Amino acid sequence: MAAPDGKDEFLSKAHEILIVGAGIGGLSAAIHLAANGQRVKILEKNATVGGKMNEIAADGFRWDTGPSVITMRHVFEDLFAAAGRRLEDYLNLVPVDPLTRYFYLDGRILDIHPQLENTLQAIQQFAPEDMEGYEKFLAYAAQIHRITGPVFIYNQPPTWRSFLKVSPFDALKIDGLRTMQNAIDGFVKSPQLRQLLGRFATYTGASPYRAPATLNVIADVELAGGVWYPRGGIYAIAKALRALAEELGVTICENTPVHHIEVQDGKVNGVLLAKGDFLPAEAVISNVDVGTVYEKMLPSVPPKRARDLLKMESSCSGFIMLLGIKGTHPQLAHHNIFFSRDYPREFDEIFRLGVPPSEPTVYVAITCKTDPQDAPSDHENWFVLVNAPPLGKAYDWKQQNYREVVLGQLAKFSVQPNIVTEKIITPPDLEQMSGARRGALYGTSSNNRWAAFLRPPNRAAGIQGLYFAGGTTHPGGGVPMVTLSGKVAATMCLEDLP
Numbered sequence: 001m002a003a004p005d006g007k008d009e010f011l012s013k014a015h016e017i018l019i020v021g022a023g024i025g026g027l028s029a030a031i032h033l034a035a036n037g038q039r040v041k042i043l044e045k046n047a048t049v050g051g052k053m054n055e056i057a058a059d060g061f062r063w064d065t066g067p068s069v070i071t072m073r074h075v076f077e078d079l080f081a082a083a084g085r086r087l088e089d090y091l092n093l094v095p096v097d098p099l100t101r102y103f104y105l106d107g108r109i110l111d112i113h114p115q116l117e118n119t120l121q122a123i124q125q126f127a128p129e130d131m132e133g134y135e136k137f138l139a140y141a142a143q144i145h146r147i148t149g150p151v152f153i154y155n156q157p158p159t160w161r162s163f164l165k166v167s168p169f170d171a172l173k174i175d176g177l178r179t180m181q182n183a184i185d186g187f188v189k190s191p192q193l194r195q196l197l198g199r200f201a202t203y204t205g206a207s208p209y210r211a212p213a214t215l216n217v218i219a220d221v222e223l224a225g226g227v228w229y230p231r232g233g234i235y236a237i238a239k240a241l242r243a244l245a246e247e248l249g250v251t252i253c254e255n256t257p258v259h260h261i262e263v264q265d266g267k268v269n270g271v272l273l274a275k276g277d278f279l280p281a282e283a284v285i286s287n288v289d290v291g292t293v294y295e296k297m298l299p300s301v302p303p304k305r306a307r308d309l310l311k312m313e314s315s316c317s318g319f320i321m322l323l324g325i326k327g328t329h330p331q332l333a334h335h336n337i338f339f340s341r342d343y344p345r346e347f348d349e350i351f352r353l354g355v356p357p358s359e360p361t362v363y364v365a366i367t368c369k370t371d372p373q374d375a376p377s378d379h380e381n382w383f384v385l386v387n388a389p390p391l392g393k394a395y396d397w398k399q400q401n402y403r404e405v406v407l408g409q410l411a412k413f414s415v416q417p418n419i420v421t422e423k424i425i426t427p428p429d430l431e432q433m434s435g436a437r438r439g440a441l442y443g444t445s446s447n448n449r450w451a452a453f454l455r456p457p458n459r460a461a462g463i464q465g466l467y468f469a470g471g472t473t474h475p476g477g478g479v480p481m482v483t484l485s486g487k488v489a490a491t492m493c494l495e496d497l498p
């Protein structure tokens with residue numbers, strides 16, 4: 001008998017949808033589908049949800065092992081609102097100030113703050129001639145965000161037709177023909193500020209010397225929108241999405257690797273689990289790296305567009321050190337960047353030579369600055385990240401001891417003798433842990449002015465009922481973007497269901 005509120009009748013019309021992977025994109029897709037009354041099951045190969053977002057605890061320390069900078073708070077608010085919930089009932093996102101502390105080899109330090117007036121004060125001390133240029137750059141980046149947001153970020157993947165809706169005047173303003181760095185150099189003169197603003201290319205795993213200037217939009221996202229830290233650690237986001245998904249009735253099966261996605265007559269009909277069971281489904285959303293899916297998880301030869309995808313340059317990977325350090329460093333902030341001397345060489349080594357930088361820029365996040373319980377007293381939990389090439393033939397991570405190179409860059413803090421516990425995550429580990437093809441953090445690289453159009457769309461080419469959600473499809477990588485991609489994939493799936 002139908003429930004008085006009609007819920008049973010509603011559920012009987014629900015379709016069985018499988019999601020492969022419980023990364024943030026998979027969880028977001030599941031939440032949108034379940035909030036729209038569908039029956040959703042997530043199949044996750046690992047023992048925990050979150051994918052690249054994960055955490056490790058050891059010897060009294062806790063570290064987030066993947067993302068550490070969370071921007072675009074509104075994206076998470078919208079996700080909870082789509083399920084009729086309030087973000088603040090699940091997550092306590094606190095603003096981080098300074099956004100980042102930048103250290104230069106000449107000994108100078110620059111703090112960038114959420115409040116523009118505080119940043120301008122810091123720039124006045126640091127490079128007074130660039131105060132006006134910095135403000136103009138921010139206005140330029142905000143303009144790119146305004147124009148590109150509806151086409152490239154917040155809606156379904158761009159098509160030439162959707163792009164034609166942008167007026168010719170606006171199309172020029174999105175600055176797609178120059179590189180990021182060319183544009184930045186036109187606004188500020190100080191080499192240090194140029195390096196700082198160029199660094200935002202790495203948020204998509206790209207090089208500022210090759211990525212299109214349109215990606216200066218990332219600076220607006222962080223410098224105007226701020227950086228947020230969830231109390232309890234970045235992993236609190238994965239936990240909150242899991243809790244919300246389960247409240248909505250989503251079944252999450254951990255330790256359940258999918259062997260391949262079954263396709264019959266050009267239409268998805270389910271998945272085959274690694275342990276041999278077949279699970280039927282009306283639609284499948286894959287949260288696994290699109291390259292990995294086309295290379296390994298579809299039984300038939302992938303369509304030409306997919307084969308072309310496998311030939312494209314990958315975004316960068318990362319070399320990570322989780323360090324428990326004895327002593328405290330009041331001169332460090334929550335987010336710190338130690339810049340290298342020669343930024344162009346760094347990206348040349350990563351993308352042309354395929355080797356990790358010989359003198360890398362080093363990023364250090366210390367969450368115990370905000371959440372003191374993340375380290376024992378008089379100790380700190382350092383998450384150290386260096387950009388690294390995607391896996392290839394030029395470098396063998398098993399043979400080389402890159403740890404020493406990275407610690408060498410931090411030598412002035414006497415880190416090495418004070419390490420009390422340590423774990424290293426290399427690009428091959430990232431590939432193994434999340435299924436990221438070549439260990440690339442963001443799928444295909446954005447070192448190309450057509451990247452936004454070449455990125456694989458959320459509807460699989462030539463396979464009905466198969467969708468993609470996550471950092472390797474539209475709108476791209478990074479936690480807020482994959483959250484949006486889950487929404488896009490779920491919306492497309494709902495549109496196509498009978």
Ligand SMILES: Cc1cc2nc3c(=O)[nH]c(=O)nc-3n(C[C@H](O)[C@H](O)[C@H](O)COP(=O)(O)OP(=O)(O)OC[C@H]3O[C@@H](n4cnc5c(N)ncnc54)[C@H](O)[C@@H]3O)c2cc1C
Nearest residue numbers: 021023025045051052066067068069258435470471478479
């Ligand atoms: C070191 C590092 C630092 C980063 N820093 C930031 C940052 O500061 N800010 C930011 O916004 N972003 C950052 N990112 C990027 C961000 O973490 C990712 O873009 C995002 O988390 C990817 O989410 P996703 O939905 O694509 O899924 P993924 O995290 O890639 O998850 C995919 C899931 O699929 C599962 N899976 C794979 N194969 C199978 C299979 N055969 N069967 C079942 N399940 C399978 C995996 O186990 C995994 O759980 C960082 C990433 C890394 C690794």
